Amino acid sequence: MLAGVLQIRDDGLRVLLWQRAQEPDVHRWSLPGGRLAATEDVETSIRRQLAEKVDVHKLSHVEQLSVFSNPDRVPGRRVVATAFLGLVPSDIDPEVPADTAWHPVDALPPTAFDHELIVLAAQDRLRAKLSYTNIGFALAPAEFTVSELRRIYSAALGYQVAATNLQRVLSRRGVLEPTGRTVPAGPAGGRPPALFQFTCRDLQVTDPFAVFRPPA
Structure with a gap:
């Protein structure tokens, strides 16, 4: 599972990414995420992983975004990713680890695998829902x-x-x-x-x- 966590910071839309320290795609920037535990539902799992890995505890909204299943999306054995959209209020400033940072969605650094596509899908979902929801x-x-x-x-x-x-x-x-x-x-x-x-x-x-x- 992966999470596109978005927040308005410095009057811009930012996404939370962490920098990979190992191959494949070493030094590229990735969305946070992890594996579903046997006793968890998916929302509980993604909230736990964000709290444990990037110290984000105060998500104001989480929803499933899409399933990314291109056979070549990562090297090696096939990996299917369920992606989520997570939102953080603008007045919250999580203390993220040193290898993690907020990046402008419209000026992303080099990203790992298909994570840029997931970020843009999260942006599109947010923009659409701003029109017809609260x-x-x-x-x-x-x-x-x-x-x-x-x-x-x-x-x-x-x-x-x-x-x-x-x-x-x-x-x-x-x-x-x-x-x-x-x-x-x-x-x-x-x-x-x-x-x-x-x-x-x-x-x-x-x-x-x-x-x-x-x-x-």
Whole structure:
């Protein structure tokens, strides 16, 4: 099993990779993962492996991505990989090992085997679900301003999203609600920005036919 763990960091979509120390594909970057134990279900297993191997304990969402079964995907005997998408909120900063790092999805280092394909599949799945589900909850902190949420959606989608449009769309779907709290106004003064939260922090389909589109 392999996990494409994504997070918004430094206003960009990043994936967690570790650098291989042995052949095959020594020094190339790999997705974390491992084998399913006899007493585990797949989600329990991938969460355990991420906690043990790369010290990622706080996944806000995990789902099965796909099965990668090309006979030549790795050298030697055939290996079939079940891949997962995992998401980490933007306000969490896991202490990862020295051989592990967050890499921009749009500027990947040399990757092992077919792991670049898996990363891109994870990115595509996330972008699709941002359109028709509330999966933004898994990328955002518990509370946020609309401006902060706009930066998260823009980074994940790969293009700029208007804050007012995003708030209108998500509020109409019943996804966002105000917390009643604010953050201090910026140096220019003005009204203190309101804090919002997602109404539900479990995955829900909110508009099955919706598609976010980049500006023309």
